[in-house]
Amino acid sequence: MTANRLTESLLALSQQEELVDLPKDYLLSESEDEGDGDGERKHQKLLEAISSLDGKNRRKLAERSEASLKVSEFNVSSEGSGEKLVLADLLEPVKTSSSLATVKKQLNRVKSKKTVELPLNKEEIERIHREVAFNKTSQVLSKWDPIVLKNRQAEQLVFPLEKEEPIIAPIEHVLSSWKARTPLEQEIFNLLRKNKQPVTDPLLTPVEKASLQAMSLEEAKVRRAELQRARALQSYYEAKARREKKIKSKKYHKVVKKGKAKKALKEFEQLRKVNPAAALEELEKIEKARMMERMSLKHQNSGKWAKSKAIMAKYDLEARQAMQEQLAKNKELTQKLKVASESEEEEGGAEVEELLVPDAVNEVQMNVDGPNPWMLRSCTSDTKEAATEEEDPEQLPEPVAHEVSESEGEERPVAEEDILLREFEERRSLRQRSELNQDAEPADSQETKDSSSQEVLSELRALSQKLKEDHQSRKQKASSEATVPQVQREEPAPEEEEPLLLQRPERVQMLEELEKEECFQNKELSRPVLEGHWSEKTPNNHPDAPKEKKKKEQMIDLQNLLTTQSLSVKSLAVPTIEMLEDEVERNQRQMIKEAFAGDDVIRDFLKEKREAVEASKPKDVDLTLPGWGEWGGVGLKPSAKKRRRFLIKAPEGPPRKDKNLPNVIINEKRNIHAAAHQVRVLPYPFTHHRQFERTIQTPIGSTWNTQRAFQKLTTPKVITKPGHIIKPIKAEDVGYRSSSRSDLSVIQRNPKRVTTRHKKQLKKNSVD
């Protein structure tokens, strides 16, 4: 601004100078008679006024009041005109002359141009330079921000930062300056050369190279994959076979064998259809195998296994079964593959079987059935079933059981078991009948003879009974009450016998369950009736009675609850419909009161406080020794005097801090010793005490952590290698491109300013 104004004033000055020069010629007269009197001056003024009237702008000249030798250019003023001098005014008189056109143009150009501003002072310029440079530098530096932040937050820093790569000289270089000297080295090199092993760069033998060229990568990959697959499959198969071989279960092997046989048979059938000749051959083979097996006497009962089984058969049902199976197999094998004259053969087979059956197996049956060995056959063959039924019509439950078992026999996979069971059932019935018929007959002798067999029998009986009951219970569940009496009717029949008593509790429970179900179904009406029934029927079941009662209670409770609930629902429903608001409120309050009726918080608190106060009070010490100086013993107390004498009263402790604060309990039992080890103020980086506690609670030692976790937990923050120089971080280290221009070259590019300034500086220094 100042500079602008300055230029303006300068311009004005120069214009005035011109002004002074120009009108000199024609206005000289006026200036000459300046010195005259007032009248003249007045006259002149008048003249001027007149001349100004005609509209032309006449310039007023500066007045000089004093005479002087030099007319100063600075005294020129445009006073009086009241206007600024404009360039156009000056040019007006020159308008006509064409010779001054160029000057005029120049002047015009000058007028259109703006003036140049004054240069700033040096300090300001330098300051601006500095600011710009600073901003630039800060920008350059801010690229380091992310790296610095990363390094500050890093879990671990390993110094030196740049990885030193070990310099490995290529092998050719090493070899060129090295020769084999020792005999061993020479030998090795000879060997290498002989095998055309390359010593220098492409480390592949010619054979390897050739093989590489022969097969493309893709092919090799495919082939390798195939090979791998085949190998894997083979190994799987092997593993499977090995595993199967290892299995010790005989049942499994049996099943496998059977499966194999079946498969073979199927194949044979198919073969017969397709290729009869081959089938014949196959048949021959099978026959041969059968013969072989027969010859091997594998299924005779002469083997070790068979003998052991024969011994065990006396006690073990399974063993017996196994024996029988073996016999059946033997029979099957000894049969020739013929369809004709089957019955005869069978008879013969039966005979053989009979012969083969060991004594122990038959003994039991003989004991039961009397001396008749044929009974066994009759029993097993099921043919006499009808006869037995005819024989004892009064025995009701047994037939029912039979029926059941028959009806369900189809479902059962173990039909043999059923058959067996049936046998024993029959035998039992027979015996019972005999007992009923001839009460007085001494059957004891028989029983005492074979107590062991008797036991087995009883067990079996129990088993059969159980089975029967199972069926029946199932039936009962399906049908309703009707079956219950039947069960109950059944009950007293086998009561005398021991095994059944053993069986009893389970059964009762079952009944109980049944009853419960019924209870739920029939509700209260049927219950008492049943109860009565039950109590009548089972007077001897004392231990079970209370249980039942308990159950009953529970049920009643449930009922009660239900009824009360329904009531409350009613009471809730009514007010919502019609009651007023405050009433609702009152109701709510009531409800809250009711809800929290049980717990009196204030009283609890007071009690707690009282207890705390009591606990904190110092206790008196009683040092009386009973029996010291007087008689002692049970029921004798030391005398009151003695007690008083030896009772050391504890001094009254300082008053509690919460003595006058009824609503507060202040615990004064802070453990000073522990407090000395505790952190009082939450340390800085943590924001919550729980955070801090958690860091303290997680152990970092190897006692509590696995090796890996321990190492991870104890990694140091900074790792430095001893003996390694750590250089300052570089832009290249962190992936930045460092500036390609060197700092020196940049300086040398603009040295002018620097050197000039430096010279100035030096000059100043020298002056100083």
Place this chain on the structure above:
Amino acid sequence: MKVKMLSRNPDNYVRETKFDLQRVPRNYDPALHPFEVPREYVRALNATKLERVFAKPFLASLDGHRDGVNCLAKHPKNLATVLSGACDGEVRIWNLTQRKCIRTIQAHEGFVRGICTRFCGTSFFTVGDDKTVKQWKMDGPGYGEEEEPLHTILGKTVYTGIDHHWKEAVFATCGQQVDIWDEQRTNPICSMTWGFDSISSVKFNPIETFLLGSCASDRNIVLYDMRQATPLKKVILNMRTNTICWNPMEAFIFTAANEDYNLYTFDMRALDTPVMVHMDHVSAVLDVDYSPTGKEFVSASFDKSVRIFPVDKSRSREVYHTKRMQHVICVKWTSDSKYIMCGSDEMNIRLWKANASEKLGVLTSREKAAKDYNQKLKEKFQHHPHIKRIARHRHLPKSIYSQIQEQRIMKEARRRKEVNRIKHSKPGSVPVVSEKKKHIVAVVK
């Protein structure tokens, strides 16, 4: 019948060689190892105590100078070589492994004001009170040769400090102005001033190598840009700064050692507030040097002690002193970050461990694991009062101890007065100035 047996994979219990440790299977069920916090606490306590027991930082004293050691320099390529300049103009080169002086040069008349090595380690520069800059070969002269400098530059004024560029053949001197020299020329290629006061030290930024920092006796720190040949900014502190040091890992961070007993860490982009004020010294801080990891720095003080500060903490973690050590004038942290050297008035250079209780030499893996575990334990329980007390405990010479007490009282009085003034004046009329801002007078653009 199948007999079930226990079977183990021998890989789990057989060791590969007889030198391996026996593998002991371990059940980490926390129920079997109770009281983990108390046990670890005890371990941490023991580790802290042991650390104090083994804290023997002083390694060696290199004697041979016949006057106070005024400046130190590290060899950039060799850890064992150290250079030192004394107040009688003598420069000595030391071998740290042998703890011997391997070369002595009478370099200047009067003080050796500054010494620095070239980035390649082949030569070094010294400036002295005799207005000369001299370049010397690192290797000694051959037999029969005379000990002579490679170059000698005779200047017009006294040079008070020198530093070499980290990558190029450029060095900077300071005195009345900061001059930047090409090694090949006898005239500075660039000279920068701002104000007319003697500049005590100049340092190149090790990362952004065109940046320089200097500190002058008119209490200011000035930053320069060598490429643009201009100063950048100036910050005026309460008292004079003796020297500055750039962080070798963080390009914009530097630390200034001040006469007012404090050190100030600045971010050069925001000079109006220091990042951290480090206080603990009880006399003027004369020198400062960063650990090459950039995590800590060491400071030498007129109070006859050397302190180690973490960059982000305002209090020192370690103080080193000996009975015979006088005012410490210069200090350097070796480039493997394991040792500290300090040169002091009484003509000795002392070598210290950077970690007082660290075991020197090669550690076995078990030792290393134990060391790491102990370190982590100390870190974990560092806030617990007992452990904190033991870890912080240092023996101090009586002079320093009493000075600390005195200054604490003074500081407390000042604080109390300030608080009182705030309390008894119209709220808002007395501004609350933070500790960081207190020491900054102005920032000049």
